[in-house]
Amino acid sequence: MSYLNNRQSPLQHSKFLVQYSILNSPFPPVTLSVQTISMRHFFVLAILFAFASCSTNKVDTIVHHAVIYTVDSSFTVAEAMAVKDGKIVAVGKNEDIQKNYTATENIDAKGAAVYPGFIDAHSHFYEYGLGLQEVNLDATKSWDEIVDSVLSGSKRNPDGWVIGRGWDQNKWTIKQFPNKDKLDKLFPVRPVLLSRVDGHAAIANQAALNLAGIKPGQTITGGQIETVKGKLTGILVDNAVGIVTRKIPAPTEQEIEDAFLFAQRNCFADGLTTVSDCGLPYTMVNTIAQLQHKGSLKMRMYVLLSDRPENYEYLFKRGVFKTPGLDVRGFKVYADGALGSRGACLLQPYDDQKNWKGFLLSDPKHFQEVAEKIAAKGFQMCTHCIGDSANRVILKIYASVLKGKNDHRWRIEHAQVIAPEDFHYFGDYNVIPSVQPTHATSDMRWAGARLGAKRLKSAYAYNQLLQQNGWLPLGTDFPVENISPIYTFYAAVVRQDLKGYPAGGFQTENAIGRADAIRGMTIWAAKSQFEEKEKGSIEPGKYADFVILDNDIMKVKGSELPNIKVLKTYLNGEKVYEKK
Numbered sequence: 125m126s127y128l129n130n131r132q133s134p135l136q137h138s139k140f141l142v143q144y145s146i147l148n149s150p151f152p153p154v155t156l157s158v159q160t161i162s163m164r165h166f167f168v169l170a171i172l173f174a175f176a177s178c179s180t181n182k183v184d185t186i187v188h189h190a191v192i193y194t195v196d197s198s199f200t201v202a203e204a205m206a207v208k209d210g211k212i213v214a215v216g217k218n219e220d221i222q223k224n225y226t227a228t229e230n231i232d233a234k235g236a237a238v239y240p241g242f243i244d245a246h247s248h249f250y251e252y253g254l255g256l257q258e259v260n261l262d263a264t265k266s267w268d269e270i271v272d273s274v275l276s277g278s279k280r281n282p283d284g285w286v287i288g289r290g291w292d293q294n295k296w297t298i299k300q301f302p303n304k305d306k307l308d309k310l311f312p313v314r315p316v317l318l319s320r321v322d323g324h325a326a327i328a329n330q331a332a333l334n335l336a337g338i339k340p341g342q343t344i345t346g347g348q349i350e351t352v353k354g355k356l357t358g359i360l361v362d363n364a365v366g367i368v369t370r371k372i373p374a375p376t377e378q379e380i381e382d383a384f385l386f387a388q389r390n391c392f393a394d395g396l397t398t399v400s401d402c403g404l405p406y407t408m409v410n411t412i413a414q415l416q417h418k419g420s421l422k423m424r425m426y427v428l429l430s431d432r433p434e435n436y437e438y439l440f441k442r443g444v445f446k447t448p449g450l451d452v453r454g455f456k457v458y459a460d461g462a463l464g465s466r467g468a469c470l471l472q473p474y475d476d477q478k479n480w481k482g483f484l485l486s487d488p489k490h491f492q493e494v495a496e497k498i499a500a501k502g503f504q505m506c507t508h509c510i511g512d513s514a515n516r517v518i519l520k521i522y523a524s525v526l527k528g529k530n531d532h533r534w535r536i537e538h539a540q541v542i543a544p545e546d547f548h549y550f551g552d553y554n555v556i557p558s559v560q561p562t563h564a565t566s567d568m569r570w571a572g573a574r575l576g577a578k579r580l581k582s583a584y585a586y587n588q589l590l591q592q593n594g595w596l597p598l599g600t601d602f603p604v605e606n607i608s609p610i611y612t613f614y615a616a617v618v619r620q621d622l623k624g625y626p627a628g629g630f631q632t633e634n635a636i637g638r639a640d641a642i643r644g645m646t647i648w649a650a651k652s653q654f655e656e657k658e659k660g661s662i663e664p665g666k667y668a669d670f671v672i673l674d675n676d677i678m679k680v681k682g683s684e685l686p687n688i689k690v691l692k693t694y695l696n697g698e699k700v701y702e703k704k
């Protein structure tokens with residue numbers, strides 16, 4: 125293929141300018157024929173050519189001697205590129221780019237691999253940033269360890285709420301939900317709320333439960349308040365968590381800005397240049413736009429508003445919100461909870477809890493109404509579906525609204541457990557499965573206990589889902605998983621966790637190829653948010669969002685993938701991260 129895009133070919137461009145210069149020169153017109161050019165004309169022309177070529181092809185940055193995975197439609201690998209005003213102007217061979225362009229900054233990549241900036245198609249960027257200001261329980265391996273971390277973390281502030289997140293009882297020796305007794309002893313007055321890693325369950329102490337007015341035996345639609353022998357245990361599942369979180373004072377303006385900036389710093393260091401934020405209130409749209417306008421927030425964001433009447437009202441009235449850094453045109457709806465907390469809605473009972481199938485978070489009528497409303501206004505619907513029952517309910521609703529092949533790009537988030545007979549819906553109605561490969565490798569140790577061997581076979585079935593439409597956006601769901609796109613790539617391709625477990629990989633018939641995994645983190649993620657014409661590949665005309673890695677993810681051995689580091693991250697042609 126030709127590396128130089130026709131519309132913006134620098135050669136054509138400079139030719140045009142040379143002719144123009146000649147026509148407007150004070151010298152007599154000349155004919156561009158070797159035989160008729162006089163010596164005087166030859167010098168004039170030489171000067172004009174030199175002048176034209178250096179004035180027309182001056183760019184900001186040239187990256188050369190790189191292995192550039194352009195992720196264009198032919199998955200072309202180039203050697204060099206030129207960047208001007210935040211956009212890529214040319215991609216090609218070292219000698220062509222260096223001959224046709226001069227740059228203020230020249231980056232000799234010394235053979236390093238360059239990829240389009242990574243895009244996370246499903247994350248909770250703001251929540252992750254808030255979490256960076258809370259007690260991080262990700263690494264804890266027992267309830268006692270959690271209590272210790274909370275106690276030391278609580279000393280950062282003298283009073284107010286103690287908020288933690290990231291615990292996962294599946295990592296403990298005793299894999300049962302804890303109870304609040306120890307928290308009550310240590311924090312008789314301060315309210316404490318510790319969220320499970322997936323955010324679908326939490327434990328609160330009595331002070332927090334009192335503030336929320338929760339009583340033993342209380343019930344709630346779409347959630348659970350655990351009561352054992354007439355006493356609250358502090359465990360709250362799905363909608364019950366919200367009763368307590370609504371009592372937490374709203375973060376200050378400074379805390380909100382810090383959340384975005386802390387999250388941005390870490391994401392740039394991992395090579396992300398666009399993140400989705402799945403499920404924000406409409407009021408955050410202005411906050412984000414202001415921080416981007418001010419220049420402190422540079423990360424590009426694709427925002428899905430949560431399933432609330434005021435959010436529909438806002439976006440339907442306003443229309444699509446689109447700037448180079450912010451795109452709001454979709455809604456995030458929750459069909460069910462998570463598999464870990466047994467909130468996922470299954471067609472048949474859980475294997476490790478008889479007579480329990482999980483539950484939908486709303487009546488199917490609600491999902492149908494919402495789908496029709498969003499379709500009528502031409503927006504995007506993205507629904508969180510984990511269990512095979514939740515997936516079926518939503519797929520059928522989508523089918524009834526989308527009516528066959530279409531380009532509405534409606535998505536199912538996670539698409540985690542799919543009944544074998546339901547896969548075809550994705551292809552028949554062009555429904556996009558938006559999946560997170562690290563969920564497979566985080567859940568694989570216990571997902572079989574929940575689902576049994578047979579159901580497990582059609583869970584985390586990314587290759588099967590990819591076959592439905594021929595493309596598949598990838599993400600992480602951070603802070604549920606690590607933010608790293610390199611871990612996503614590793615989990616998608618090798619299907620092992622960071623300890624190399626299991627040998628040979630987990631259900632590798634559903635691994636996806638390396639080129640497809642890169643597409644999933646770049647161009648396909650962009651496409652899942654209607655942005656494939658502006659980002660997701662290194663091609664002329666697109667944003668100069670790219671990363672330089674210390675090793676080539678297309679070539680290193682599978683076991684070495686998790687060690688790959690980002691050397692530099694560029695966004696809009698500007699270096700936003702450099703490894704120290």
Ligand SMILES: [Zn+2]
Pocket residue numbers: 246247248402601
């Ligand atoms: Zn999520």
